[in-house]
Amino acid sequence: MSAELYDQIIPENRGEVDAHCVRTLFERARQATQLAPLGTLFIFWVVYATAGLPLALGWMIVNTLPDALTFVLTSRLLRNPPPAGRIAYWHNWQVVLRILQGLCWGSAVVVFHIPDDPTAFNDIAILAVLAAVTATNVVSMAPSFRTVAGFCISTLLVPILYSVWLGDVIHIKIAVALGLLLLVELQFGWDAYRQFAGGVHQLVLNQKIRKQLELRNIELGELNQKLRVIAIHDQLTGLYNRHFMVDQIERQRELFARHGNICSIVLFDIDHFKQINDRYGHAVGDDVLVAFSRRVETLLRQGDALGRYGGEEFVLVLPMTDLNAALHLAERIRSAMAGSPLVFQPEEITVTASFGVAQLEQGEDADHWLLRADQALYRAKENGRNRAVA
């Protein structure tokens, strides 16, 4: 399954997959170097009697050097992971070190060969270790096929060539067996690498999808927030819209019914607004509505809700406010409007407004409450406009 995924790696993801693989290779290479001394010691144990202590010890030390180098290097790389651009460089170093290591292992057959030994005991014992070492490397070095191939070929090629060069029957058989082993290991190594890289590719894809989903979620959240704002605001004036204000009025009615919280509303309407439109045009009419809204806002307390109820009609919901206080506020807005013009270029325009005020009464529903405010507004208009009526 994951080997198939390897075939689907798109060039765009290749770099990331390689980087993941090589980082895992560092970890595994470090682990492998910790196990390698076992094989070295085994060969030492087999050969020291026939080869003599100095040669056996010397080989053991030389064979340990590439492992020690690998251990130091990979420990450093694991502590300070290289940037993406340097991954390939350090990958090459891993391959070089593994090839050196392989040549050291393979050299054991040449160094410790006992001429004219019909049992070829040393050679076979050493080759058993080499077969085990290369086989375990096929698995542990799976994240990098180059490393697997470099190590297996460099480990087995010297014994193969040496055996062919010796030319006797037993060594020819050994050469053939090692050749087959090498082919099988390369095939397994390639499969193991493809499976590993395929799994990593899946991981990379999952991470990208998760990141995209997270981004989408953030975008959706922001969009939702914008929609929520749009849904309750009037586009022209930025005030709350009628729908929201009706909800507020109903909420205040519930609070009054449940907790006895008093509340008043003020419905107000700009006087003769049609004339402003007719005289200055619709665009200036819009500007007047906006400027009117901004000025009313400056006169409110926190907690008062101001909304555009219709064309040039507005509504104020005043929690914890009785009729007198609401009338007082309406009067304040009225006189502020009438007292100074809403300034526009090239002309100054003064607008007045009429106000209908109503305090919520016991047992009254929202519609009736609004109706009473509307009737008061109607009376304010009837009585000459530019006034607040309860």
Ligand SMILES: Nc1nc2c(ncn2[C@@H]2O[C@H](COP(=O)(O)OP(=O)(O)OP(=O)(O)O)[C@@H](O)[C@H]2O)c(=O)[nH]1
């Ligand atoms: N520029 C502009 N005009 C609007 C908007 N909504 C409604 N109007 C206008 O507001 C005017 C309201 O006119 P009327 O209902 O006759 O009221 P009025 O002229 O203010 O007179 P009174 O309310 O009786 O004092 C109409 O001309 C509408 O076209 C808007 O969003 N922008």
